[in-house]
Amino acid sequence: MTEADADTGEFIRWESGFRNWVTPDGSPGPCGEGGFKAEPGRYHLYVSYACPWAHRTLIFRALKGLEDAISVSVVHPLMPPESWVFGDYPGATPDQVHGFDTLHQLYAHSAPDFDGVVTVPVLYDTQRDVIVNNESAEIIRMLNSAFNAWGRADLDFYPAELHEEIDAVNALVYENVNNGVYRTGFATTQSAYEAAFDRLFETLDELEARLARQRYLVGDRITEADWRLFTTLVRFDPVYHGHFKCNQRRLVDYPNLWAYTREFYQVPDVAQTVNMDHIKRHYYGSHKQINPNGILPKGPALDFAAPHGRDRLGAGGKPDGEKGGT
Numbered sequence: 001m002t003e004a005d006a007d008t009g010e011f012i013r014w015e016s017g018f019r020n021w022v023t024p025d026g027s028p029g030p031c032g033e034g035g036f037k038a039e040p041g042r043y044h045l046y047v048s049y050a051c052p053w054a055h056r057t058l059i060f061r062a063l064k065g066l067e068d069a070i071s072v073s074v075v076h077p078l079m080p081p082e083s084w085v086f087g088d089y090p091g092a093t094p095d096q097v098h099g100f101d102t103l104h105q106l107y108a109h110s111a112p113d114f115d116g117v118v119t120v121p122v123l124y125d126t127q128r129d130v131i132v133n134n135e136s137a138e139i140i141r142m143l144n145s146a147f148n149a150w151g152r153a154d155l156d157f158y159p160a161e162l163h164e165e166i167d168a169v170n171a172l173v174y175e176n177v178n179n180g181v182y183r184t185g186f187a188t189t190q191s192a193y194e195a196a197f198d199r200l201f202e203t204l205d206e207l208e209a210r211l212a213r214q215r216y217l218v219g220d221r222i223t224e225a226d227w228r229l230f231t232t233l234v235r236f237d238p239v240y241h242g243h244f245k246c247n248q249r250r251l252v253d254y255p256n257l258w259a260y261t262r263e264f265y266q267v268p269d270v271a272q273t274v275n276m277d278h279i280k281r282h283y284y285g286s287h288k289q290i291n292p293n294g295i296l297p298k299g300p301a302l303d304f305a306a307p308h309g310r311d312r313l314g315a316g317g318k319p320d321g322e323k324g325g326t
């Protein structure tokens with residue numbers, strides 16, 4: 001579902017409705033109610049491989065080694081106007097918890113009077129049988145720190161001493177890049193499109209300059225800020241450049257941003273979270289207002305596995321401070 005402001009034609013993103021937190025002892029998190037104690041096998045993630053917000057959660061689950069602790073259902077890549085459905089498609093799964101046909105059924109099951117937008121990702125509590133949270137920015141923080149007893153406690157993508165700097169970069173990247181591509185692609189007036197387009201490319205220029213000086217967005221280690229940028233960059237040339245008309249430049253025209261994207265793609269366990277077939281099929285096939293015939297472009301040919309050479313910018317490479325990177 002996409003919504004644009006009737007006067008300005010600007011794309012408006014809705015607020016996520018479920019905001020409880022899983023914590024190590026079940027105490028309340030920064031918002032919402034308590035009662036969601038971290039336990040292996042209790043929580044389930046609903047994702048789409050196509051969705052950049054859901055992709056963040058899949059990456060954190062993989063990097064933190066939580067595959068056995070947190071199970072996953074993957075929706076069908078084609079999204080009808082009434083939101084995501086489950087169905088037979090390579091890489092998609094049934095709803096592994098209830099066997100529902102649509103994600104709307106899950107939302108209605110959890111909150112019968114829910115009337116907001118049905119989105120992925122969803123973190124679901126199979127014990128209390130309710131949605132815990134459907135805001136990716138919060139879900140990745142939980143995966144980063146609440147499940148350390150069952151995962152890689154040594155990896156911290158949101159270290160306390162960097163909170164302020166990470167939050168500042170996140171705000172810039174969210175507004176102008178993560179959401180910026182949507183504001184560009186879903187604008188319904190020329191002026192709204194151009195305003196979002198200009199902000200997007202000004203910010204990409206700024207990030208390109210930053211990444212010419214330093215290996216990662218914040219300091220010399222991989223943080224949450226990098227993963228949040230990565231899921232947009234990996235979709236940039238295959239989808240946003242053409243489908244969303246973000247075409248001042250391609251990602252591959254930015255030497256630093258492109259090498260940076262390859263570095264993150266090559267981090268062990270990340271490539272398996274990138275499903276380019278679901279990504280392209282979803283965008284080009286689901287947004288009939290932008291691509292009425294649903295034609296799926298065959299290109300572009302991109303080599304995410306090509307050497308990135310980012311090691312030349314120095315140490316870092318692993319969030320735990322180990323030298324070298326992949």
Ligand SMILES: N[C@@H](CCC(=O)N[C@@H](CS)C(=O)NCC(=O)O)C(=O)O
Pocket residue numbers: 001002016050051052053054081082083084117118119120121134135136137
């Ligand atoms: N702020 C949310 C946004 C999630 C979101 O917008 N997901 C999209 C897919 S990329 C969705 O499910 N859209 C449903 C729809 O458009 O009906 C988050 O980061 O979790």
